[in-house]
Amino acid sequence: MGRFLGKFDYSVDSKGRVNIPAKFRKALRPEAGDVFVICRAPDGCLRAYPNDLWEQYEAEINSRPETKENSRLKRLIFNSVTDSTLDSQGRITLTPALMAIAGIKKEVVLLGQSRYIEIWEPTRYDEYLGAGEDFDEVFYKSVETMMGNK
Numbered sequence: 001m002g003r004f005l006g007k008f009d010y011s012v013d014s015k016g017r018v019n020i021p022a023k024f025r026k027a028l029r030p031e032a033g034d035v036f037v038i039c040r041a042p043d044g045c046l047r048a049y050p051n052d053l054w055e056q057y058e059a060e061i062n063s064r065p066e067t068k069e070n071s072r073l074k075r076l077i078f079n080s081v082t083d084s085t086l087d088s089q090g091r092i093t094l095t096p097a098l099m100a101i102a103g104i105k106k107e108v109v110l111l112g113q114s115r116y117i118e119i120w121e122p123t124r125y126d127e128y129l130g131a132g133e134d135f136d137e138v139f140y141k142s143v144e145t146m147m148g149n150k
Helices: 022-027 051-062 068-078 096-102 122-131 135-147
Strands: 004-011 017-019 035-040 046-050 082-085 091-093 107-114 117-120
Touching: 004 017, 004 022, 035 051, 035 068, 035 096, 046 051, 046 096, 051 068, 082 091, 107 122, 117 122
Parallel strands: none
Antiparallel strands: 004 107, 017 091, 035 046, 035 082, 046 117, 107 117
């Protein structure tokens, strides 16, 4: 499995295209076929999944029982999903609807999140970082949970 790690700042062109860093493109597995699946994500950003990992994620969502909550989740995620194949310049295209959901106008922050890429409007990302707990608090809470020391 490829890993997406790091933070990159880019601009979106007038056609909604944004560069995917060469480091991220190299991490794509052949099974992904140069295709990213882009959808809305929590906290007001977007996620770009390599196609092969999206298929796993989609299968997991579809395997959940039919409940009101699961139906709502499917509607909220699937109504915004779009596929985008990397063009010859290593760019993907964001739809106007996705850009509106994430508040993206011209600039974006791409964050590698191991299995997928988050796409943020920079001010929204800065506000998110400033609104939360500090790194040490989040880190130690997570380590405690991983170690079973709740």
